[in-house]
Amino acid sequence: MTRFMTPRYFTQTQQAAVEQAVRQLNLVDEEGLRIFIIALEYELAEYEKLAGTTAPTVAPQAVVNEQPLAALQTLTRELDRVILQLKQLPEQAQQQLLTQLSAEDRFARPHTKSYLDAMVIELSRISTVCAQLQEGVAERTRLSATESHFISMVAEAYFECFELHPRENDGEPFATLLQRILEICGLKIALSSAVLQPILSKIG
Structure with a gap:
């Protein structure tokens, strides 16, 4: 005092x-x-x-609305979890997943390993943007x-x-x-x- x-x-x-x-x-x-x-x-x-x-x-x-920040934090955690699971998916499981995705594709497009690789890249990009947005919110509320x-x-x-x-x-x-x-x-x-x-x- x-x-x-x-x-x-x-x-x-x-x-x-x-x-x-x-x-x-x-x-x-x-x-x-x-x-x-x-x-x-x-x-x-x-x-x-x-x-x-x-x-x-x-x-x-x-007033600081914490809901968007909390939602971004949750999404980042979930994305990182899915990315890790996709990267660690056993080869046999990968093949089963790709076969089923190809069978259910409405345009009969084949799905190969490159499709999963592309998904990992896109999910990683979303995760990165979420982290950047969280840093922006933290900076504004500091x-x-x-x-x-x-x-x-x-x-x-x-x-x-x-x-x-x-x-x-x-x-x-x-x-x-x-x-x-x-x-x-x-x-x-x-x-x-x-x-x-x-x-x-x-x-x-």
Whole structure:
């Protein structure tokens, strides 16, 4: 916590909203809540100083949709599994597969070993593109050093004030509380489990 800095005091509305968010998650330690709010006010002041800007009272929160990333991760794993299986398919099994594919081809096209080789190449190409897309999503959702530091300090305050580890239960209820705090404070920090977990793993 930054101690030698004027805190960024909450408005009455903001403080009431933070208190409500904490109580809704059954974090009912009143003394812990009081200290947690004080810590937040100091950390907000430090964040705004480091970010070089004052956060507005209300601003839309950026939301990271993790579904496309998860789908790409799953597809990459499945493609790599199929590629490996095709490469390791015994010769007799290959021949049976190719014979059946030729028999069921609506245009009576013959299927040879080169067909399986071509399939492996195409599946590998799709897998590679999926990996590239995942890297792109990770790059767009990566937090700045200032954002990471702020979240880390909030997590530390949560740990000390409520005696609960923020990374337990896949980050809940800390992640929900953090999201609500960002909304209340108008901070445009995009959250996802992918960016939170490395930060939370260092707490405590």
